[in-house]
Amino acid sequence: MTGPTTSxxxxxxQKRRAILDxxxxxxxxxxxxxxxxxxxxxxxDVSTRTIYNHFENKEELFSxxxxxxxTRVAVTREALVEQHLGVVTDLESALIxxxxxxxxxxxxxxxxFRVVRRLRAExxxxxxxxxxxxxxxxxxxxxxxxxxxxxxxxxRGLLVMPDPELAAQQFMALITDATIGRAEVSTTALESEIxxxxxxxxxxxxxGYLPRKG
Amino acid sequence: MTGPTTSxxxxxxQKRRAILDxxxxxxxxxxxxxxxxxxxxxxxDVSTRTIYNHFENKEELFSxxxxxxxTRVAVTREALVEQHLGVVTDLESALIxxxxxxxxxxxxxxxxFRVVRRLRAExxxxxxxxxxxxxxxxxxxxxxxxxxxxxxxxxRGLLVMPDPELAAQQFMALITDATIGRAEVSTTALESEIxxxxxxxxxxxxxGYLPRKG
DNA sequence: CACTAATTGCCATACACGTTGTACTTTACC
DNA sequence: GGTAAAGTACAACGTGTATGGCAATTAGTG
Numbered sequence: 416m417t418g419p420t421t422s423x424x425x426x427x428x429q430k431r432r433a434i435l436d437x438x439x440x441x442x443x444x445x446x447x448x449x450x451x452x453x454x455x456x457x458x459x460d461v462s463t464r465t466i467y468n469h470f471e472n473k474e475e476l477f478s479x480x481x482x483x484x485x486t487r488v489a490v491t492r493e494a495l496v497e498q499h500l501g502v503v504t505d506l507e508s509a510l511i512x513x514x515x516x517x518x519x520x521x522x523x524x525x526x527x528f529r530v531v532r533r534l535r536a537e538x539x540x541x542x543x544x545x546x547x548x549x550x551x552x553x554x555x556x557x558x559x560x561x562x563x564x565x566x567x568x569x570x571r572g573l574l575v576m577p578d579p580e581l582a583a584q585q586f587m588a589l590i591t592d593a594t595i596g597r598a599e600v601s602t603t604a605l606e607s608e609i610x611x612x613x614x615x616x617x618x619x620x621x622x623g624y625l626p627r628k629g
Numbered sequence: 630m631t632g633p634t635t636s637x638x639x640x641x642x643q644k645r646r647a648i649l650d651x652x653x654x655x656x657x658x659x660x661x662x663x664x665x666x667x668x669x670x671x672x673x674d675v676s677t678r679t680i681y682n683h684f685e686n687k688e689e690l691f692s693x694x695x696x697x698x699x700t701r702v703a704v705t706r707e708a709l710v711e712q713h714l715g716v717v718t719d720l721e722s723a724l725i726x727x728x729x730x731x732x733x734x735x736x737x738x739x740x741x742f743r744v745v746r747r748l749r750a751e752x753x754x755x756x757x758x759x760x761x762x763x764x765x766x767x768x769x770x771x772x773x774x775x776x777x778x779x780x781x782x783x784x785r786g787l788l789v790m791p792d793p794e795l796a797a798q799q800f801m802a803l804i805t806d807a808t809i810g811r812a813e814v815s816t817t818a819l820e821s822e823i824x825x826x827x828x829x830x831x832x833x834x835x836x837g838y839l840p841r842k843g
Numbered sequence: 844c845a846c847t848a849a850t851t852g853c854c855a856t857a858c859a860c861g862t863t864g865t866a867c868t869t870t871a872c873c
Numbered sequence: 874g875g876t877a878a879a880g881t882a883c884a885a886c887g888t889g890t891a892t893g894g895c896a897a898t899t900a901g902t903g
Contacts, residue, residue: 424871424878424879425870425871426869426870426871426878426879426880427878427879427880430879430880445754446662446750446751446754448660448662448663449662449754451859451860451861452860452861452862453859453860453861461880461881462880462881462882463861463862463881464863464864464880464881464882464883465879465880465881467861467862467863468879468880472861472862473861473862532749532750533750533751535746535750536660536746536747536749536750536751537660537747537750540659540660540663572840573840574838574839574840575838575839575840575841576838578829581807581825581826581829582833582838584807585803585807585829585830585833587806588802588803588806588807589799589802589803591806592801592802592805592806593795593798593799593802611795612795615792615795615799616799618837619796619799619833619834619837620833620837620838621837621838621839622836622837622839623832623833623834623835623836623837624788624789624790624796624834624835625788625789625835625836626786626787626788626789627789639900639901639902640848640849640850640899640900640901641848641849641850644849644850665889665890665891666890666891666892667889667890675850675851676850676851676852677851677891677892678850678851678852678853678893678894679849679850679851681891681892681893682849682850686891686892687891687892
């Protein structure tokens with residue numbers, strides 16, 4: 416007895432997986448417009464006709480891929496936040512560690528973020544509903560987790576923070592935008608550069624640029 | 630005598646202007662791949678054939694448009710920096726004023742920034758040289774101007790800043806990314822939201838989130 | 844007004860892509 | 874091993890697009 420799932424058509428779900436995985440890779444590589452169904456079929460090692468047996472059309476395929484992938488990433492980020500800000504002894508070190516893991520290009524999510532970068536840029540060309548559900552499943556969810564933990568740190572008096580959501584946003588901006596922004600291109604960032612920018616970002620987040628007495 | 634430029638073919642340069650302007654609008658609206666020569670011709674009120682009389686192909690048209698527009702924007706930003714950080718009495722107010730003008734959606738540059746957002750996302754699908762020359766003419770140039778002014782403020786002891794280039798990058802990240810990031814979409818930001826985020830960004834930039842004594 | 848460069852309309856080529864229909868083959872399961 | 878569900882190969886349709894050629898037309902300039 417291998418459970419009730421085994422009695423369901425096995426082949427179908429396997430093919431579906433292959434399609435979703437292949438589609439994410441192709442969308443990541445060439446974008447929505449640049450991706451052809453033929454490319455995706457080849458990448459997934461599946462016939463084009465099979466894709467249309469599983470999905471209504473290119474757009475439905477895309478939104479399915481995006482939603483699945485976004486959720487995976489958000490879950491990972493939530494875990495990251497818990498891991499680093501759950502129990503804090505040295506706040507600055509904890510933030511730096513979190514920052515570095517946040518921006519370090521995770522090979523598992525490489526294609527996902529390529530897709531997301533394009534989506535952000537083209538958000539007005541996709542159906543509102545697709546964009547909305549991506550935001551909810553992905554970035555908003557991760558940001559909420561970060562904001563919630565920061566609010567707790569503020570309650571303990573470790574931070575002064577009138578608007579944790581905005582602070583979380585600023586933290587992410589200081590970390591990610593500055594990493595990407597330095598090169599302005601999607602190059603694979605060097606470990607040393609990540610370290611530099613993460614430390615500087617956290618430092619600014621905590622202390623700012625005004626001279627201090629003592 | 631109206632000068633030597635008048636003796637040159639007038640029509641040609643006028644048409645060229647129309648093409649460049651129309652192309653920027655269309656590229657801004659639908660992106661590089663989404664834009665067809667027919668669309669651009671219609672928008673510029675010009676025949677498609679004329680476009681090919683002025684430009685080798687779609688790509689050369691695009692890079693010309695991009696370079697011209699980027700330079701226009703960078704010049705404006707350099708002026709902004711001079712205007713607000715040239716003579717500073719109240720640093721925080723000056724930074725807030727600069728921040729607000731920096732992110733306030735300038736209708737003149739709306740299409741430009743739509744193009745740039747897409748370019749950032751797709752930078753690996755454009756020729757390296759196009760991306761490079763855009764960076765140099767646009768964002769790098771603006772960032773350098775900002776960094777230079779900040780360095781001068783640091784010399785005067787108003788700021789503590791080991792790496793002005795990085796600081797400038799962080800400033801821009803705190804201001805722009807947080808404005809956009811709040812909505813995660815290219816909606817037209819409300820004036821009140823701009824004010825909020827600009828103030829908060831500058832505050833973080835100057836003071837950070839650590840509690841202060843006194 | 845006449846001349847000439849620039850513009851235009853229209854046609855043509857060549858390709859790529861989304862999507863569908865159909866007839867054939869594979870494969871999980873009884 | 875047979876059966877039904879799922880997958881595949883192949884071709885086709887319609888559309889959109891970049892680009893080029895050519896003859897007719899326009900509009901600045903002398």
